[in-house]
Amino acid sequence: MSRLAAYCCLAWLLLLRPGNVSGAITPGAVWLDNRGQQIQAHGGGILKVGDTFFWFGEDRTQGLDPNKRYVSCYASKDLEHWTFRDQVLKLSDPENFGPGWLIERPKVFYNAATKKYVLYAHVDDGTYKLARVGIAISDTVDGNYRYLKSFRPLGLESRDIGQFIDDDGTAYLIFESRPTKGFVIARLSPDYLNVEKQMSLVPAPLEGGAVVHYKGLYYVIGSHLTGWSPNPNVYATATSLEGPWTEFKNIAPPALKTYNSQSSTLLRIIGTKTTSVIFMADQWKPKELWDSRYLWMPLQIDGGQLLLPEPRPWTIDINTGEAKY
Template sequence: MPWSHPLFYGFKAAFCLLLTLSFCASDALGQGKTNTIYPGEVWPDNNGNHIQAHGGGITKWKGHYYWYGEDRREGLDPNYRYTSCYRSKDLVNWTHLGYALKVSKPDTILGEWVVERPKVYYNAKTKKFVMYVHVDGSVKGVSPDPSIIAYHYARVGVAISDKPEGPFKFIRTFRPLGHESRDIGQFIDDDGSAYLIFEDRPVRGFRIAKLSDDYLDVEKEMCLITERIEGGAIVKYEGLYYVIGSGLTGWNANPNKYATATSLSGPWSEFKDIAPPETNTYGSQSSMLVKVQGTKTTSIIFTGDVWKPKTQWDSRYLWMPLEIGDGKLWLPEPAPWTLNIKTGETKILKKK
């Protein structure tokens, strides 16, 4: 058959189409896209690497979700602490965008130190993204052994960026309203007001405080909840505020608990277990409550960390849709589940 024959061009076009489809299929398989979340298992990003977003927070902006968290992978420069950023449209498949924040140790901290639990807010007035983190470590004259992480610094750090993925510019550390601050959480109310949740160890409780207009400071305390809880998170569902948190047992999991109130200023109800207490919240610690408002329903997702202190880079995530409503909240036993980001519907699958 001559090269100029019409049939040749027909075969050539068909071959090119087949080759293109083959590459597309291969690319899709390489990305490993799925609609299923597997609690407690390795969670690969678009590059096939386990997601490094421990103690993290989720921010939604312009149709995308951004997941910020502590990067605890091996081989990082020990002179810095790193916050990773991932992006997703469906909360299931995540693209790694690199480091949103890379920060060096404050001069007043000696020896070991931490930058934990990043939470990012978008300020519509300033058009800036504002990140809060927990900064802690040994302090000269206070910590007896600077080689051991001693949580005496007890401050929040603030960083700012023009883009959700960063890079964020670190501004300062401070104690909100003069109080010690360890684990932090974030909450944005229906009216757009932004709040910081932080544990205050000396008073054996945690505080809910309103941020300033530019989100760069804490201006007003809403409530002090006298419950020994860290990993605090809040969600508003059907007009009621739900707060959850974990006990103070370090790396070891414990029974997480919740309370409710009609106002952030309280009064708050008695704290109750979110799961069978003997399971220690299925080995996880609360990190954030994510609200997914779809066309058919609104789902609330519990996001927690399954810590592995000796192999921190391999720490896992326990995400599950909550049973919530009428002042009750319950975390189902972990199992694979699917999420329809458009409708808001979730479906728990049978374990294999």
Template sequence: MGHPRLWLFLLLALTVGASAQGVIRPGEVWKDDQGRQIQAHGGGILKQGKTFYWFGEEREQGRDTSKKYVGCYSSKDLVHWKFRKLIAFADPENFGAHWILERPKVYFNAKTKKFVMYMHIDGPERPGGPGYGLARVGIAVSDKVDGDYTYVKSFRPLGHESRDIGQFVDDDGTAYLITEDRPFGFRIEKLTDDFMGIEKQMTLIPMHMEGGALVHYKGLYYAVGSALTGWNANPNKYATATSLEGPWSEFKDIAPPETKTYGSQSTLLLKIVGTKTTSVIFMGDVWKAKTLWDSRYLWMPVEIGDGVLKLPEPKPWTIDVKTGVTKVLP
């Protein structure tokens, strides 16, 4: 039967190993290294070296409402997150008390060595007007990934309205912005060399969608977005193309439509290229309109390939970021 102490040691070793790897539990409260609920809603991921940085809307209760906040976290394994910084922006261009900052995404420009944050800037065009009348993109820059970001400007990309924005960096390092142009559709736009503006439009998909996300996987581009239903979840859909310029396929559901994407909305498709396999993670927000500070995150590895993208039923899962291997637990 063996020595009891030896068996106890092996059991403890296995337990510690499982704990060290960690488990992602979609939809549950996710806490940082300080034991506080992670505030990175509508967020994006930037990888620098072996470290992942997660930026998103900080919506904790009790904040000064005249300012808008971006939470910054870091992780080596995508499971355990360290709080790095709270980035605050006052009203940058006198937009007014009801100005809006949403969906921050950070890019690193290898030429300028600058970290460039894109964000959805909005608010009423005039006092008493509709809350989402500005429909602009804002830019802020920093010399450090978790530094003080200096607001630079806002604009409408190529003159078009922009509300929800998405982030995409292709395998060759080219950076793109995904924008939601309410009158016309879903736009994918190439950034300028310094990432401080839009060089050109790659495509306009005439679908009224927000929460745009994009991934390049085995020769195909997969674009994901959600319908315009406010804070309420809906069936997210995807289309494919061999080129960003299109043509794009018809949109199909990423999950059974009755699940409404399991109560979530897309924000990013994160590709992990490992030594054994390449995995794609659907990052979604489970919004709680009346208690936004308690909104959750639904992250799941998708089933992807040959023009098909499926979001499986959310279950606890693990990932090895070195090998790229994910495992869904019972």
């Protein structure tokens, strides 16, 4: 069997795996929360508060009110075991977006000045022509978020969004702007309720944008525009968020289509011994969105090179930062 065929078989077996290996994070497995229910945090992001990680994402549970859209929140101290906190956003159509309106890829920032938690999400009508971000706020990380408004950041179309918080605490929104044939990295306003300044237009027609700062370089990852279908995700680097960015390279063998996943977030874990960067992605099932899975893997990253290894069960020590298979 060729190496490529072996990779394909492994990826398929992981998709069929019924559940997490005990004591490990298993990419593509059914991931259960403390209630024994499948985690619903699709297109999600992570916010760390103290020693606790909060995972926000789209709740696609079967049987929910079809007139509402839901964002769920889970909490964990080890990134493996997750406790359901609440559906922090349960929203009826807030601005008459119309049939099929949607909320996608929610991300939450904490604003230390206002002491508010600010949720950003892609909001749209059923035809994806509205192309806005929506904002909701809460006094607590897992509280009930109150919807405020929607707008096009910097007057640009915005569909898939990502978040990035730099080492100095500055918060940035990443958003796909199709007419510009690229995606934008933009600084948030001091209160996080607006998008203040474009830092960079990443010159490639990509979505699913995510950024991490690692050893003096900014790494950006994106997914090609193929809708729900997976594709070879790519990365570029720069010494500044303002660029210039290098040419894009594949993060994994292109024939494997990022192991049937699409990028969502890059999570950096700084430990006492090392720093790990985790690739967080979704394995979408468009006809059964409730059963879409998650592919989380520690990246091989250094010196401007980045590689997503073949998926397999792994663990991470949050204190030391060490990831092991």
